[in-house]
Amino acid sequence: MSDIVSPKQAALALGVSEASVKRWCDRGLLATVRTAGGHRRIATSEVLRFAREGGNALVRPELLGMPSSTKAGPVANERALADAHEALRDGDEERLIALVAHLYASGRSATDVCERVLAPALHELGLSWEHGALEVYEERRACELVQAALHRLAQLLPTPPRGAPRALGGTLDGDPYTLSSAMCALALRELGHRVDNLGSGLPAEQFARAIAKHRPKLVWLSVSGALDEPGLARALRTIADAARRVGAALVLGGRGLPQAGPRIPGARRCERLSDLALASRGPRGSSRAARSRARTI
Numbered sequence: 001m002s003d004i005v006s007p008k009q010a011a012l013a014l015g016v017s018e019a020s021v022k023r024w025c026d027r028g029l030l031a032t033v034r035t036a037g038g039h040r041r042i043a044t045s046e047v048l049r050f051a052r053e054g055g056n057a058l059v060r061p062e063l064l065g066m067p068s069s070t071k072a073g074p075v076a077n078e079r080a081l082a083d084a085h086e087a088l089r090d091g092d093e094e095r096l097i098a099l100v101a102h103l104y105a106s107g108r109s110a111t112d113v114c115e116r117v118l119a120p121a122l123h124e125l126g127l128s129w130e131h132g133a134l135e136v137y138e139e140r141r142a143c144e145l146v147q148a149a150l151h152r153l154a155q156l157l158p159t160p161p162r163g164a165p166r167a168l169g170g171t172l173d174g175d176p177y178t179l180s181s182a183m184c185a186l187a188l189r190e191l192g193h194r195v196d197n198l199g200s201g202l203p204a205e206q207f208a209r210a211i212a213k214h215r216p217k218l219v220w221l222s223v224s225g226a227l228d229e230p231g232l233a234r235a236l237r238t239i240a241d242a243a244r245r246v247g248a249a250l251v252l253g254g255r256g257l258p259q260a261g262p263r264i265p266g267a268r269r270c271e272r273l274s275d276l277a278l279a280s281r282g283p284r285g286s287s288r289a290a291r292s293r294a295r296t297i
């Protein structure tokens, strides 16, 4: 995918005149950069943002490196989930990537695509594996495909500005799951953070060092593997202390967190990726339902 396009390419993709695009650039409606020769250039993600926010379907999506199916408009979630499941089962990377790009271009958030399409498709694969209908290699291949789809979604998001708040996170030592944390990273990126995903299987002391060095505003931790409870509590306290020292919010989530604890002062427990929006903003102005989903523990 080309990262930047000319006003002419943007105009063809949007189905408007080049003069309109230039006017929108000059009025600041479309963020523009200038080449050394003074010509306007627009980031592909910016053209997409403009189309999504204005509710305008792309007329020639392929000019922005998007699948031509984007022209067909929104897809029902059930259909998207079935498509994703088939693409993952068949190892069809091209189909999965075209699907997520289409969903994003037709107005859904990257977070929503993760939460309502990719994660449920993985859950279905897990059930197939449990019932012996899927080989282990097929499951691993599916994880690689999801990683590639997340990468593609990240490319479509606008780049956060230099002074944007920083978020940092990952999974702990003994927890091999990578995708939930990668989805947290994408969701926070979509909320406008600069993100450092430290990946999976990291000792708590390493998190503490990274927090002290990079001074993030938010630290997320995804717990998906079966970790022993006393060890988990110790690790979380180490990370909570490090977060408190730099004034960072600590957000915990994942299916591996024990139902009833551990109690970590100052940490917030979230169930859904979409709860990160609330957690990164603080408790004010939130609905009661959202508050109870993102509770302080």
Ligand code: B12
Residues within 6 Å of the ligand: 114, 115, 118, 119, 122, 123, 124, 125, 126, 127, 129, 130, 139, 143, 174, 175, 176, 177, 178, 179, 180, 181, 183, 184, 220, 221, 222, 223, 224, 225, 226, 251, 252, 253, 254, 255, 270, 271, 272, 273, 275, 276
């Ligand atoms: C892929 C996979 C693996 C891969 C992961 C590879 C990788 N690169 O990540 C590997 C090979 C490591 C693996 C290993 C095992 N797995 Co496995 N795995 C899966 C599978 C198919 C998908 C997991 C996944 O990534 N899902 C996608 C993520 C994004 O979804 P999620 O975890 O639900 O997270 C969502 C929320 O919880 C939330 N969230 C998560 N973290 C956070 C954090 C924050 C801050 C917030 C706000 C939100 C949030 O947002 C996410 C998106 O909605 C699941 C099936 C399933 N139900 O998910 C089985 C599954 C989890 N595995 C299972 C099993 C049994 C195992 C093994 C024991 C197999 C074995 N015999 O070795 C090992 C255990 C490993 C360990 N040490 O814990 C079982 C667990 C059963 C149980 N009751 O615990 C499952 C459910 C499959 C099944 N149906 O039987 N697995």
